[in-house]
Amino acid sequence: MIDTELEKVQQYLRGLFANDNINLRDRAQADGSVEVSLGEEFIGVIFKDDEEGDISYDFHMSILEIDLPE
Numbered sequence: 001m002i003d004t005e006l007e008k009v010q011q012y013l014r015g016l017f018a019n020d021n022i023n024l025r026d027r028a029q030a031d032g033s034v035e036v037s038l039g040e041e042f043i044g045v046i047f048k049d050d051e052e053g054d055i056s057y058d059f060h061m062s063i064l065e066i067d068l069p070e
Contacts, residue, residue, distance in 0.1 A: 001032060001033070001034055001048050005057075006024050006034055009024060009057050010023065013036070019038070021038055023037045023038075024036055024046065027045070032047060032048050033046060033047045034046050036059065036061075043061055044060055045059075045060050046058065046059050046060075047060065
């Protein structure tokens with residue numbers, strides 16, 4: 001994902017969730033995806049999907065059962 005795409009997706013997420021603490025950063029080990037953080041906490045990954053000219057950005061977030069309130 002190029003810097004302009006990263007910035008656009010980051011601004012979209014910040015506006016959607018009304019939270020300026022959402023940050024996107026490149027993943028050194030993987031091309032075409034970025035890490036999503038809330039403050040300093042890693043919360044997920046966004047993958048760029050360019051299928052037949054239709055571009056989308058897929059957000060993947062795992063929630064561990066141990067992190068859920070009892």
